[in-house]
Amino acid sequence: MLVLAIETSCDETAAAVVADGRRILSSVVSSQVAIHAEYGGVVPEIASRKHLEMISPVISQALAEAGVSFGDVQGVAVTRGPGLSGALLVGLSAAKAIACARGIPFVGVHHIEGHLFAPFLERPVEFPFLALVVSGGHTHLYLVEGFGRYRTLGRTLDDAAGEAFDKSAKIMGLPYPGGARIDAMAQEGNPGAVRLPRPLLADGGLNFSFSGLKTAMLNRITKHPVTIPGSEANDLCASFQQAVCDVLVAKTAVALERTGVTRLVVAGGVACNSGLRRSMQALASGLSIDLRIPAPSLCGDNAAMLAVPGNHYLEQGHVSELSMDVTATWDMDRVGEGWS
Ligand code: KG4
Ligand code: ZN
Numbered sequence: 001m002l003v004l005a006i007e008t009s010c011d012e013t014a015a016a017v018v019a020d021g022r023r024i025l026s027s028v029v030s031s032q033v034a035i036h037a038e039y040g041g042v043v044p045e046i047a048s049r050k051h052l053e054m055i056s057p058v059i060s061q062a063l064a065e066a067g068v069s070f071g072d073v074q075g076v077a078v079t080r081g082p083g084l085s086g087a088l089l090v091g092l093s094a095a096k097a098i099a100c101a102r103g104i105p106f107v108g109v110h111h112i113e114g115h116l117f118a119p120f121l122e123r124p125v126e127f128p129f130l131a132l133v134v135s136g137g138h139t140h141l142y143l144v145e146g147f148g149r150y151r152t153l154g155r156t157l158d159d160a161a162g163e164a165f166d167k168s169a170k171i172m173g174l175p176y177p178g179g180a181r182i183d184a185m186a187q188e189g190n191p192g193a194v195r196l197p198r199p200l201l202a203d204g205g206l207n208f209s210f211s212g213l214k215t216a217m218l219n220r221i222t223k224h225p226v227t228i229p230g231s232e233a234n235d236l237c238a239s240f241q242q243a244v245c246d247v248l249v250a251k252t253a254v255a256l257e258r259t260g261v262t263r264l265v266v267a268g269g270v271a272c273n274s275g276l277r278r279s280m281q282a283l284a285s286g287l288s289i290d291l292r293i294p295a296p297s298l299c300g301d302n303a304a305m306l307a308v309p310g311n312h313y314l315e316q317g318h319v320s321e322l323s324m325d326v327t328a329t330w331d332m333d334r335v336g337e338g339w340s
Contacts, residue, residue, distance in 0.1 A: 008091030009083025021311025048086030077310020080108030135268030148336025154206025189238030
């Protein structure tokens with residue numbers, strides 16, 4: 001089956017054509033990052049307007065790069081939520097219009113479902129598996145028992161990991177979004193140089209908290225300003241990154257032990273982080289866990305990842321109605337509700 005996938009939940013307008021939920025024929029991502037950087041974060045109204053401008057050209061490009069036309073597409077998968085309502089509405093309306101005009105089915109997919117099935121575009125993962133999703137809006141541990149069968153084991157109580165990276169970068173005077181920049185600077189720094197807290201590290205639970213770490217960064221910068229570029233700034237980035245990774249790894253280890261599962265997926269934009277990739281690989285090899293972290297191009301927001309669950313649902317006949325609305329908040333544990 002040839003599925004056209006559409007993603008507009010935040011600041012990337014993306015479309016992809018994927019065959020059988022496995023083979024990417026095209027994946028186009030148009031980022032608005034440069035526009036929002038001026039404001040230090042995503043401005044919802046601007047995001048919606050930009051999606052409106054870009055949605056048709058991005059879909060056309062995805063079809064052209066795949067060498068197919070609308071007539072070849074057999075189904076549409078689109079992010080229904082969570083995300084910015086106005087932004088989501090653009091993608092959902094486009095999906096409905098295409099489905100309606102071509103007489104093909106469409107399905108609304110949870111954005112995080114896309115992230116955790118991204119590695120399937122490289123090679124399928126057997127169920128059940130544990131998934132750590134770390135992005136700008138999420139830091140969640142899920143037990144994934146099948147498509148639509150997710151159990152949240154832990155989550156952030158305040159900031160998401162990506163948010164912690166971006167806010168700390170901002171505190172340091174780096175442009176939004178600063179996660180990748182901290183990663184690059186950290187590679188030149190000493191992770192043991194600055195003592196920073198590891199919130200909830202040893203509480204025995206599976207929830208996360210990153211706001212205290214952000215405050216610690218603010219206090220440190222106020223007392224010890226750093227120049228960029230410079231070795232002190234690199235040391236601070238390396239120390240911050242190490243603190244985040246230590247917490248993510250420790251909680252994941254507890255979740256693996258508690259569930260007894262032997263397969264682990266790490267996904268979402270923060271899974272691009274070189275320190276986290278290294279730390280997770282070390283954890284996995286120590287515990288003989290089958291670890292899957294998708295290539296960086298599949299970690300950040302893209303549409304191809306949505307085609308994995310989308311293709312499955314369409315094949316199973318889980319088709320969405322034209323009356324379906326976006327949902328700004330959507331609990332993963334309830335995704336499969338009402339299905340047989
Ligand atoms: O998954 P994603 O593209 O969008 C959301 O759904 O949020 O994740 C974006 C987040 C941003 O916070 C960004 O700073 C972070 O991922 N990020 C990184 C790196 N690359 C992207 N954080 C740390 N290190 C990186 N290399
Ligand atoms: Zn995302």
